[in-house]
Amino acid sequence: KQHVARIKQLLKEKDAVLVAHYYTDPEIQALAEETGGCVADSLEMARFGNQHPAKTLIVAGVRFMGETAKILTPEKTVLMPTLDAECSLDLGCPADEFTKFCDAHPDHTVVVYANTSAAVKARADWVVTSSIALEIVEHLDSQDKPIIWGPDRHLGAYIEKETGADMLLWQGECVVHDEFSAQALEKMKHLYPDAAILVHPESPASVVKMADAVGSTSQLIKAAQTLPNKKLIVATDKGIFYKMQQMVPEKELVEAPTAGAGATCRSCAHCPWMAMNGLKAIENALENGGKQHEIHVDAALREKALIPLNRMLNFAA
Numbered sequence: 001k002q003h004v005a006r007i008k009q010l011l012k013e014k015d016a017v018l019v020a021h022y023y024t025d026p027e028i029q030a031l032a033e034e035t036g037g038c039v040a041d042s043l044e045m046a047r048f049g050n051q052h053p054a055k056t057l058i059v060a061g062v063r064f065m066g067e068t069a070k071i072l073t074p075e076k077t078v079l080m081p082t083l084d085a086e087c088s089l090d091l092g093c094p095a096d097e098f099t100k101f102c103d104a105h106p107d108h109t110v111v112v113y114a115n116t117s118a119a120v121k122a123r124a125d126w127v128v129t130s131s132i133a134l135e136i137v138e139h140l141d142s143q144d145k146p147i148i149w150g151p152d153r154h155l156g157a158y159i160e161k162e163t164g165a166d167m168l169l170w171q172g173e174c175v176v177h178d179e180f181s182a183q184a185l186e187k188m189k190h191l192y193p194d195a196a197i198l199v200h201p202e203s204p205a206s207v208v209k210m211a212d213a214v215g216s217t218s219q220l221i222k223a224a225q226t227l228p229n230k231k232l233i234v235a236t237d238k239g240i241f242y243k244m245q246q247m248v249p250e251k252e253l254v255e256a257p258t259a260g261a262g263a264t265c266r267s268c269a270h271c272p273w274m275a276m277n278g279l280k281a282i283e284n285a286l287e288n289g290g291k292q293h294e295i296h297v298d299a300a301l302r303e304k305a306l307i308p309l310n311r312m313l314n315f316a317a
């Protein structure tokens, strides 16, 4: 309570707005909503930050989201509750190794997921988020361009299968989604035979195969509203339950099980880095800014990374 009141005051004082990802904890999402900020996926977060008049953005999410905001709006101060909030996809795709991979296939168009460092984005022709990846790859495939895809291998394999595009995949994965288990989900399905299964495509192919709806966070929230089922089994970070339940208060949401979990287990599917975005950390960031909280992106890198990011935003517009 104390933190919430102080954060509200600081947001006003510092002309700041809170932008939160669906995977952050419910109290953070609620605060973003209450204070005129936004709760969204990474594409919408980027757009919102870009268009909002506030001088300071406070980005509750993981580091690449803060970097993306800074690349798009260098004139703004971009703060994060903690700069230690990493992403396993980003960590699993070091820029030097990825550059070598790309250089070995110079005829390929390089498409990278938003969940990457500014340096990896700078090497790419296109940046995509999960909500727009299929459409962009379809577009590139219609021009017969072979594609290098990085870093999420599950999402890459899903897109390859859906589009039939010629894709070379980097072998990265999200620690949260990679843990969902088809076997355990099969057992759960027996317990809830009338439930629909909603799956994020960063999950293994065996799990995606069982889905009634596959999509990004925003697409899964829509699917929850459109599907007639009263029970929904959801395979993505459980942070999404806050927004999803808000949209379908009459439905029962069940967490999909992770590997090794029993059929009735409530999985531990929550990103440990997203969980670092606490209220106290937000208050600290607004109060102190500086080395612990402010995002900086090298100017030369920024200029290069902006090109594929803008391609995505223009394509989405």
Ligand code: MLT
Residues within 6 Å of the ligand: 021, 040, 041, 042, 043, 114, 129, 130, 131, 200, 215, 216, 217, 218
């Ligand atoms: C994002 O784009 O924010 C993440 O990939 C999660 C999602 O929205 O699917």
